[in-house]
Amino acid sequence: MVRAIPYGRQDITDQDIAAVNEVLKSDYLTQGPAVDNFEAAFAEYTGARYAVAVSNGTAALHLCAMALKVVPGQKVITTPITFSASANAIEYCQGEVVFADIDPQTYLIDLQAVKALLASEPKGTYHGLVLVDMTGRAVNLEAFRQLANEYGLWIIEDACHAPGGFFENSQGEKELCGNGRYADVAIFSFHPVKHIASGEGGMITTNDEEIYEKLIRLRTHGITRDSSLFRNTSEFASGGQEVVRGNWPDWYMEMVDLGYNYRLSDIHAALGLSQLQRADDGLSRRRYLATRYNEAFAGKSYVKRQSGKIEGHAYHLYILELEDRIGLYNHLRSLKIYAQIHYIPVHLMPYYRQKGWSEGDLPIAEDYYRHCLSIPMYPTLKDEEQDFVIRSIDEYYSD
Structure with missing residues (x-):
């Protein structure tokens, strides 16, 4: 690979x-x-x-x-x-x-x-x-x-x-x-x-x-060129020419907001x-890949939770919640499988911490962050590439 x-x-x-x-x-x-x-x-x-x-x-x-x-x-x-x-x-x-x-x-x-x-x-x-x-x-x-x-x-x-x-x-x-x-x-x-x-x-x-x-x-x-929203009424607005409402010069506009x-x-x-024009094809492929992931990881002891049902889901991301998430993340990178984390809870970003938010405020979100991993999900992902991802994850926890 x-x-x-x-x-x-x-x-x-x-x-x-x-x-x-x-x-x-x-x-x-x-x-x-x-x-x-x-x-x-x-x-x-x-x-x-x-x-x-x-x-x-x-x-x-x-x-x-x-x-x-x-x-x-x-x-x-x-x-x-x-x-x-x-x-x-x-x-x-x-x-x-x-x-x-x-x-x-x-x-x-x-x-x-x-x-x-x-x-x-x-x-x-x-x-x-x-x-x-x-x-x-x-x-x-x-x-x-x-x-x-x-x-x-x-x-x-x-x-x-x-x-x-x-x-x-x-x-x-x-x-x-x-x-x-x-x-x-x-x-x-x-x-x-x-x-x-x-x-x-x-x-x-x-x-x-x-x-x-x-x-x-x-x-x-x-800016608008809709004369019904114009607010200027002076001759200056029309360049010094008398204007009949609704018959403004072609170049005229106003900044109203x-x-x-x-x-x-x-x-x-x-x-x-x-x-x-091909979005539906990509969506179908994403759901197909998600089905394969669901089947591959069903019942695995190392999976705390996975993305779940296919119906209605657009599958921008496929997320697993896992034990030893950091170890797996590094293992996958060594194999050139570049998983990602979505997301660090926003309330724990330094900007929002300074507004008074802190660890413990949203315990479910914080627990999710400790375990979540986004694994490859995109329409051009080949079946054999997905198989390699699945096998690499399974082998990490089997060793």
């Missing part, structure tokens, strides 16, 4: 390269028609009314926090087992992040822990929830929506791990991640190890037209759209 086996790997095809080359030869490099096409296709893929392409998943989270009007001091609940951006986006707006522990069976934020937090303070103390589809397993947003309605909370679904994932609602219907039925907004990432790779990139989906219009402005410096340059380029969008 010569080729290194990472925990995740992008797959770039001739089709992808041709799509990017077409943009490079066009009149647009930054935001243009390829972005529009990508947004339309992604909205259709998730079942949402609107999709807004942005520069990366973190930018998507930040814009959502702004569009939902997070202001200094507002408390927002999220999970500690996620990439730090899920929490940081609230901090960017000077909100206050409060972490709730996870369900040990799913690695998702625990509904009962969130209920306990909300019940411990007067209504109005908390303003929102950032719910993460960790590893690709969909959060039951229907249950959280009922809780959010009771307490007047908004919901951001962090679906970076879960395009194509779903849960079943109380009527037995499949609810795709990002469809906007229960969450106010959902966000996705197109980082190279994700299901859809665009180099860097992100997407926001929503069914709320007002939020959509706000996001469109915020990703481009808060304090926004950012969070645009996605047509180059990235073309790659993302090309990858989206």
